[in-house]
Amino acid sequence: MYVGTAKAALGHNSDSLVDLRSDTVTRPSPGMLAAMAAAEVGDDVFGDDPTVIALEEKTADLFGKEAALFLSTGTQSNLCAMLAHCGRGEEVLVGRPYHVFSAEAHGASVLGGIALDPLDVNPDNSIDPQSVRSAVKPDDPHLPITKLLCLENTVTGKAVPLDKQEAAAQAARELGLAVHLDAARGFNAAAALDIDVRTLARCADSVSACLSKGLGTPAGTVLCGPKDLVRRARRYRKMLGGGMRQVGILAAAGIYALDNHAPRIAEDHARAATLRQGLAEMDGLSVDQAPNQTNMVLVTITAPNPEAVQASLRGAGIVTGLSGNFMRLVVHRDIDDAGIARVIDAFAGALAA
Ligand SMILES: Cc1ncc(COP(=O)(O)O)c(C=O)c1O
Structure with a gap:
């Protein structure tokens, strides 16, 4: 959840952003x-x-x-x-x-x-x-x-x-x-x-x-x-x-x-696995499926306009980093199952646009 200036800085008027830029973005519980x-x-x-x-x-x-x-x-x-x-x-x-x-x-x-x-x-x-x-x-x-x-x-x-x-x-x-x-x-x-x-x-x-x-x-x-x-x-x-x-x-x-928090960290890995699987089936993305993955989902956007995909995600309240056509999506304790479902839906929408 974001409030005040943090929300404004991210340019979104909802208080339910899903921020996948890093696991450093969590707020204290x-x-x-x-x-x-x-x-x-x-x-x-x-x-x-x-x-x-x-x-x-x-x-x-x-x-x-x-x-x-x-x-x-x-x-x-x-x-x-x-x-x-x-x-x-x-x-x-x-x-x-x-x-x-x-x-x-x-x-x-x-x-x-x-x-x-x-x-x-x-x-x-x-x-x-x-x-x-x-x-x-x-x-x-x-x-x-x-x-x-x-x-x-x-x-x-x-x-x-x-x-x-x-x-x-x-x-x-x-x-x-x-x-x-x-x-x-x-x-x-x-x-x-x-x-x-x-x-x-x-x-x-x-x-x-x-x-x-x-x-x-x-x-x-x-x-x-x-x-x-x-x-x-x-x-x-x-x-x-x-x-x-x-x-x-x-x-x-x-x-x-x-x-x-340490005892629940595997929950982030399970959610990242769900996200990885959800994105792997989409045309326009190539998802790293190497073994021993934890809380990161590494995505190469093969669709023609990666910036447009990122902008569309942002419009749906999903915050991501983009480097060229590479996106590192990081799951953390402030993202729940509903958040993961929203990310998968937002990617589907962004790639269909
Ligand atoms: C593997 C690794 N080591 C060290 C650091 C540095 O941590 P900090 O950002 O707290 O300086 C990072 C930061 O992401 C990291 O990923």
Whole structure:
């Protein structure tokens, strides 16, 4: 539901928009707002916000790591992790399509003097162990020192199979590298693979998990890992201007989301599957049917005028992103069965026009 300026900004006079642009667009649920309002707070830079401490302890335990740090965003969390793992002149190996390489402005290089070497990925978005072995640089002053392998799960809405993720991590470890897992949508990955997030993260030294995507908080990401690494990451968080004060208000939303929203995340996957199936039958669309899908429906519009399709959807109160003729439709907790039915009907109408 949208109110006031948000509704006006989206150019629609109904309060029942279906917003498929991302799972980041969710509004806090009433229970979450109540938990935020009731949160006991302190000053997190002084380390005395009890709700932040509770969230950090809870997530460290969930992900099977010694410690955790609450940060503002996934980008800040990945950056602090890379800065904590690597020094200047050192290098991170990362999948070419992964967010760390493709969508974080190479912050580790710009701010940390850390090189990023992008590795091609398999069709299931895993990294081949052999690619890791070939990319690790020998001890040669012409080359950076390879320190870290950065994995991601899910990748573009698909869960990377656990055995493939672990094979890449194992190859890295055998060569003395540490492993970081960008699990921005790790709860989606774990649900799709039918495992818990501790198992998902067991091959990684550090793991970053967003609370503001499928879990539905207004903001926040946790970085979990060994105590020493988290201590270094805390220093970088402050250096990057990310030390926040009475942030227990946001941490309370995170705790609420872990208890109440994480257990229902597979519902989004089921609704995405219904949408995928509904769209697959339509002339004018080509829908990605690869295995291990979660909450995203990846659509190529083969009909002649993709912008007209998007505009027609918008007229029906369906908000989408469009890049060329590609649409990523993201299902989240603010979209119910009726919303999915409306999207399917709106596509049928748009393609018939
Ligand atoms: C896989 C992945 N990692 C990291 C991020 C960065 O998260 P944020 O937007 O909170 O910086 C995103 C954002 O969509 C993402 O998809």
